[in-house]
Structures are given as structure tokens and as C-alpha cells.
Amino acid sequence: MAALIQDSARPFTGGTLTALLSPATRLLGLGEPTHGVEAFPELRNELFRHLVEHEGYRSIAMESDCLAALAADAYVTDGIATLDDAMSRGFSHGFGASPANRELLRWMRAYNEQRPPHERLHFYGFDGPLEMTGAAGPRPALTALHGYVAAHLDLAWSRETLDELLGPDERWTDPATIMDPTRSVGRTPEAKELRLIADDLRALLTAHAPHLTAETSPDDWWRADLHARTATGLLRYHAGMADTAPTRVGALMCLRDAMMADNLDAIVRREARRGPILAFAHNRHLQRDKSHLRLGDLALEWWSAGAIIATHLGDRYAFAATTFGARGSDVPPPDTLEGLLSALPHARAVIDPGHLATALDRRLTPRVPADHTYLSLDPATTDQVDAIVFVKEI
Template sequence: MEHRHCITGSHELIGLGEHAHGDSALADARLELFTRLVEGGVRSIAFESDRVAALIADDYVQGRAGTLDSAAAEGITHGFGAFDVNRRLLAWLREHNEGRAPRDRVAFHGMDAPLEFTAASPRAYLEHVRDYLGRDLDLTEPCGDDERWSRTEAVVDPAASPGDTPAAHRLRVVADDLLAALDAEAPRLIAATSRTDWDRARIHATTALGLLRYHRQAAQPLEESERWSRLASVRDALMARNLLDIRATEAERGPTAVFAHNIHLQRTESRMEMAGMNLAWSGAGAIVAVLLGPKYVFVAGTLAAPEDRHDTRADTRDDRSVAGGGSNVDFGGADAILRAGDGEPTLTPARPQPE
């Protein structure tokens, strides 16, 4: 699959979207495109998965620890590790990296957090940072039982959320102080441990802060459409920050490809209908697009509908809707469209190219 007419050497963050999660012809085409991009210099992938959990997957693909089963089950969250195409991705990365120098290996990152319709307790993440810093800090009382944070009601019912309690406010201060200490003491900490250990502690700290922000938003008694839109906004802002941090880490080694749903990667405002509500927010792609400018490219993925499988032109109506699949859809300001169906997949510019 030729890609250089759509993805060039100037692109440092390459969003490879999909219209739906799961095994499909599109998922296979995206994996094939990714392997071509690695041949061209891409040295990392950011996957729509919890960033801390993804450290397990990275350990596997780097050959440090774990098995394919554990990497898929524990290193890819939101249930996506069960899909065959994602297991094949991990296996391919492991094989590709074997015998290569560290600078030439492909790293696996997560871009998400342990949240969506539920959200984890911040306790384990804060304890990791506390232990790394060697602090004597008892988090038992402010954190309380993990289940009060992680139960579904804590997100769907503002009255059941612990996110706006005095204990939660205290934990946000603690998390911020721990993150500040990581930065302030970086020279000593990295010398005593390693840059990898410091990076991982920082990922835990930012995840804890992200969880506390999400729980705080979940506690707000707003009209339901506005409430869920704001939760989506908090989540995607965290994704965007993770992507920018990943690029800072990977800048000297090569570009980063991103595997996520189109709705998180599109340039225009994200919109979604859910349980009779109309949600709208700025997705991670919209955020990084304005911050990175031409360094970001968004390839929307779609299954070709029967009537347009022989028509490679994209419908580029900018009605600011969800980047989806099939014909007559808006692709969220995409730069290119990856279509897959019964025949060979196609990658085409989303807009007419100058002669």
C-alpha cells in the first residue's frame, strides 16, 4: 500500500483512525499500513489504551518480560486486547524488535487512562510515585476503599461520586506535590535509579491527576448531555497531553503512529449520539492539530460501502460530525482516508491534490 502521497517525512504524529473497534478488513489494512510506516522510520505507536497498563505491553515487545497472552490481556485495556488483530500487532512488534538496537526498536505506548464509563481509584498510581520518591505518606484515609471510586455509579451518578469530596481535593494536592517533586528531584532520582524508572513514575503521577480530574467532573450535577460532553472533554484532553508527552520522549528516534477511534483523532469537533443525548467536545486530534500544526496528520479509517468501493474520493463535508464509516459521512477534517472492504485497501488524500 503506497502511503507517501498522504504521509510524508514532515509528519511526526500520524493518527490512524478506525470507525469501530474490533477485527475487520480495516483493522488488517491499518496494521499493514503501520508496518510500512515502520519501514519508513516510525519508531513508536500510541494505542487507545491505558498508558500505565501499556508499560506491560511495551515490556513484552521490547523482549524484557511477559508473554503475548499477558501483554494482550493486561497491557491493552478497554477489552481491546481480545481482538486478534491487536495480538498480531504485539507479536509483530516483538519479532521486529528482536536483535535491533534500542534506537531502532518500536516502542508501545498507551494514550488513554483507566477510565470511560468507570474510572479507577487513584490509590495505586499515587502509591507507586510515593514509593519511588521514598516518601512516608499514608494514603489509606483519603483514598478509602478502591471500589467507591471504580464502581459504575461513581461515574454515572454525580451523587455517588467521591470526586468532589474534601478527601478528593486533598488527593489532588498530594498528586500535584508528588509530580512537582519528580521534576524538582529529577537529577538525583535518575542518577539513583534510571531514566526509565523516572519516566514510569511520572506516567503514574499524571495518570493519578487525570483520574482525579475525571472523578471531579463526574461529581458535577449538570444536565446529562452537558455532563457527558464534559467527561468526554476531560478524557480527550488527557489523551492529547499523553500524546504530546509521548512525542517529547520519542522526538529524537522518529515519528509516532496513533491507533484510536476516528472520533478521538479527528481535527473537527467530535459529536456523538448516546442514549438519546447529543454530545460535543474537542477530541485529542483537534487539540494536537492546533498545537503541532503540520506535524500532525489524520488518516480516517472506514469500511468501504458497496456503492463506493470503486470510488476513492472522500466525502469531505465539514458538518462537524463524527468521523465514521460508509458513504456520505464526514471524516472530521481528515487529511487522508484509509478504506477497506472486499478488495484491496486504498489510501487516498481527503481533498483534491494540486496538479
């Protein structure tokens, strides 16, 4: 069996990975099994350079705040501000501290410097302005949307009306809300009215798209639509935070990935004429099968952004899951997928899941991680993965 498994693996290169994908791929999701380990964004950088130089990719989207990413994109596309500024303002989740992310923006800026605008690489975030400790307030997104539409159309709501309904930002960002739904303002009468206004503004943005695009630009309209998606998504999320039902946390997971999928869908449409996109996030946000997570006594299930977008794109969506072997004293048992792959001679390998399934002569046991930050691959669902990228040791 060992020889058959070796036949399913090749040393990692961008070319060995893309050889396993459908030629129709427009969105490639590269998952990582844990955050904060530089080996995975470093591998992502290597893959992205290959995709740009040999496969026609022109953009990358990361599991990071979609609004904050506008600052990072402004730096890489037009050299606006500095790299330090782009790192401090252009990421969420602490990802601005990653040396690999810094190298990514530096390389993208250098690539773009001598190229015309239509050939330049773009950087996107596709997460909402959300953290594990809570959600951002809707003011920045909602007022930016209102300002854009109000500059060209007569509206029933003034900026002062929005400010009055929004109230102090601290009401929206109270960290106690994550544990106590009664502290949330997401279902107050004012919040419900704001949801209606945000929905109406987005409808106006769509209904008047030809006029607004001609008056401004396609890029300006796209940013306004980004603010519309974010405003409506945040107001929906805050309403979910106010839910006192026992299903509250699972519902919030669903809402977050639905926002991610909306953003990915918009990015794919925007980039349709330029080239495919690489999306980088946790495996749980990009996988096709249902995501599972145990959080204390809660057993959570939700459909990931990858699963949702795959229903839209079909074989134009591809998913490469990344996993690893040893992490210090945490060595995977031999009856797990990671333990089996640890016998491969390659420090980094690309595995064909179909060939691997053919080579297996026994059922594998899911790996139980030594720490809560790592979520192992389910060996029973590798048939829904287009490629596995294995890092032998981190």
C-alpha cells in the same frame, strides 16, 4: 465525475498513504470508524510494518489504558513474560481479545529480538484507565508516583496518609456512579486533598528531574511522569463524575480526550530522537474538527485528542480517517461519501481529500448508520483530513 473521483484514489499501500502526508509528520493518527472489526487493526498492522521498514517509525500508540500498556511494551521490547500474559494484562476495552492486536505484539517482539535497545519498537497506550462503565481508582498511579519520589526526596506525606485518604477501592470504582453522580467520591474532602497532593508530587517530579533522572534513569523518570499524569487525570475525572450539572457527560468526554492528548504529547517528546509515531484510535479521538455524538437525549460536543495535539504540533500531526462501504445489509446510499466511494474498483483505497473535493459536483449527505457502534465521517469536514482510507466491504 466518476473518472475524476477515481483519479483521487489509489489502491491502499503504506506508501500511497504516506505520499499524501507532510514530510514533517512526527505523529500520524490512523482512525477507525468502529471498534471490534478486525479489518481495521489488520490494515493498521500492514501500515505500521511499512512505516517501520521504510519511514523510520519506531513506536505505536493505541486507544488503550496507558498503564496496562506497560506490560505489553515490556513484552515487545524485552521479552518479559509471555505473549498470552501481554494480551491479558496489556490492553483495556477488551482489545486483548483481538487477533490483529495479538499479531501486532508478536511481530513487534520478533522485530526487536535481534536489535539493540535504542532501535527497538515501543508499544504505548494513550487512553486513561477508563471504560464506558466508569473509571479506575487512582491508587495504583498515585502510590507508584509517591514511591518513586519518596525514594529520593523527603516528602510531607507518607504512604499511610495516602491509604487513609484513598479509603477502599470500591468507593472509586462503583459502577453505579456513571449514572448517579451522588455516588461518586470525586469531590469529597479526601479526594480534594488527594488532588492537591498529586499536583504537588508532579511539581516535585518536574522540579527535581535532573537529580531524579541521574539517580535512576530517563526511562524510570518517564514512567513516574506517566503515573503522575494518570493520577492527576483520574482524580480530575472522578471530580467530573461527581458533577450534578446537565453538562456532566460532555465534560467527561472533554476530560478523557485531554488525558489522551497529554499522553500523546509525552510520547512524542520521548520518541523525538528515535522516529515518528503511529497512533491508532477511533476517528472521533483523532480528528481535527470538533467531535459530535448523540447519546440518548444528549447532544455532546468536545475537542478530540487529535485536535488538541494538532494545536501543539501543527503540520507535524497528520490524520488519516478510515471508513467503509457495505456491512452486510447496511449499504450506504449513493448520495453519501461512503456510497460515492463504493463505486471505486479497489477493495481498499487511499483517497486524496483535496482531489476528491475538486471532483465533487454536489453536496454529500452524512451517512446514517444502521447500528450505534458506527460513527460516519462528516463529508463537510474532509478538508481537515490528510488522507481517507476506504474499505469497500467489512
